[in-house]
Amino acid sequence: MKKLAILDDYQDVAMDMADWSPLAGDVEITVFNDHLSDEDAVAERLKPFELVMIMRERTPFPRSLFEKLPNLEHLISSGMRNLSVDVDAAGDNGVICTGTPSLGYPTAELTWGLIHSLARHVPLEDRETRAGAWQKTVGVGLRDKVLGVMGLGRIGVDVARVGIATGMQVIAWSENLTQDKCDEVGARLVTKEELLEQSDFLTIHLLLSDRTRGLIQADDLARMKPSAFIINTSRGPIIDEPALINALQNRKIGGAGIDVFEVEPLPLDHPLRDMPNMVIMPHLGYVTVENYQNWYGGTVENVRSWLDGKTINQMSGRNPTTPG
Secondary structure, three states: OEEEEEOOOOOOOHHHOOOOHHHOOOEEEEEOOOOOOOHHHHHHHHOOOOEEEEOOOOOOEOHHHHOOOOOOOEEEEOOOOOOOEOHHHHHHOOOEEEOOOOOOHHHHHHHHHHHHHHHHOHHHHHHHHHOOOOOOOOOOOOOOOEEEEEOOOHHHHHHHHHHHHHOOEEEEEOOOOOHHHHHHHOOEEOOHHHHHHHOOEEEEOOOOOOOOOOOEOHHHHHHOOOOOEEEEOOOHHHEOHHHHHHHHHOOOOOEEEEOOOOOOOOOOOOHHHHOOOEEEOOOOOOOOHHHHHHHHHHHHHHHHHHHOOOOOOEOOOOOOOOOO
């Protein structure tokens, strides 16, 4: 019987999000709810397992980890794109990597939750009202404000369209973005500098790569309006975290809505936990029942097909077969 490890099930819901019965009798499933950051500890935990299912980039799989897992045969990732997995190294070590169907719109929806929360001070007013206070802040409206979208991919397009429907002026930039792409959603193409200087709400929707890591530095944040808000539901390292902390502490920008961080889970003593001018979330952009059902259900399908001698949804290098 094969052994399957399901990693980083923070909410302890994996077994409820899919019908695992197609694997009964062939696969023994072990679910881990805690997170291990140390690679050697991860390797020690996973030594007995031939199959491992990972949740996004919570536990990266570089070449060095594959080399420590001689029993591993099949790695399943939620989503069809996971740049924390060295798929080429997996192949070199005889491991098949597969992915699962994924939805983009939950992240776009959470982005708008953060925008509204920042504009109308929703978390603070909720706390104050529960404590007996009444109307402690004055919010800002969104109509006619400038929404800057950094990256017009699948998620960025969804965010931009809501901005237009809200009556905002939408501008956009990324390194290879064209005006034709902007015209498809009604956005105006600008330079990176113009995006930073003109946006009232700047939202990031880029993949993390060598090119985008540290894309927003202290001098970029200094270009923003003192009243502007920055929202990141993509990946934490796109913004230089010390620079963001400094900008928030010194009120150089109006605030931030952050769902992603350099280190996750966020350390208990991290300064971003205590910033009053931000809305903070524990990387929930993709966390919906619909996505979890796709991912865990897809895991069942991938494993069952693999056991039956047919590999489906295989990931290949840095260019997976299906966007996720």
